[in-house]
Amino acid sequence: MADVNAPPGLLEQIRLIAGLRWRILRNGLRKKNNRADLIA
Amino acid sequence: MGLFERLTGMEYLKFVGRMYGLDTATTQHRSEELLEFMQLADRPKSMIADYSHGMQKKLALAAAVIHGPRILFLDEPFEGVDALAAGALKSLLGRMTERGVTIFLTSHVLEIVERLCSHVAIINKAALSPKVLSKNFARVSPAKRAANLHSKKFFFLRRSKRHGTRSVGELSWLT
Numbered sequence: 366m367a368d369v370n371a372p373p374g375l376l377e378q379i380r381l382i383a384g385l386r387w388r389i390l391r392n393g394l395r396k397k398n399n400r401a402d403l404i405a
Numbered sequence: 406m407g408l409f410e411r412l413t414g415m416e417y418l419k420f421v422g423r424m425y426g427l428d429t430a431t432t433q434h435r436s437e438e439l440l441e442f443m444q445l446a447d448r449p450k451s452m453i454a455d456y457s458h459g460m461q462k463k464l465a466l467a468a469a470v471i472h473g474p475r476i477l478f479l480d481e482p483f484e485g486v487d488a489l490a491a492g493a494l495k496s497l498l499g500r501m502t503e504r505g506v507t508i509f510l511t512s513h514v515l516e517i518v519e520r521l522c523s524h525v526a527i528i529n530k531a532a533l534s535p536k537v538l539s540k541n542f543a544r545v546s547p548a549k550r551a552a553n554l555h556s557k558k559f560f561f562l563r564r565s566k567r568h569g570t571r572s573v574g575e576l577s578w579l580t
Contacts (some may be wrong), residue, residue, distance in 0.1 A: 369519075371426050372425075372426050373423065373424065373426055377423075378424070381420060381423050381424060383454075384420075385409065385412075385420050387414055388416050389409060389412065392411045392412060392413070392416075392452055393411050395452075396437045
């Protein structure tokens, strides 16, 4: 069997997506151009 | 390829693993193991956007197997992949089939079909060709194979025997 017990609940999914969006934003700001875009 | 390009490989695998319902410790352990196996661990801070096409393919496959699936569908997994990356992909697929995973995959490359697959079917004009469906590809005559090379898509699956699995030290959680 695949090792999936149960899919994460709604709150857990929201938390994971929030974490994902935060990491994407944070990693995006590692580039100068993106930092300038955000400030602008 | 549908990856989140502003994540690192580790961040991406962790996200996918958690979304599959794996706990944090298991996800962390498997992510490290998969990155190591796929030879992606030496650039931990690189974002996926900076990966080569082959590296992205390897990461996508790692994400597809992180929850230990019993069946896998892959569309042209070796397309645009360099020789080293193709070797890693084949190695992982081989390990999975040894452990009883069934893999469906499509390819236009006859050599890959011959080398990897136990069962072969050919799709021609959106229909499965009944004449060339074969449990053993080697039984199909070379002339017939050559005749089907042009403008046809090879569709095949590989299914391993459930018994006689070998013990493999790493990636032991794969099925």
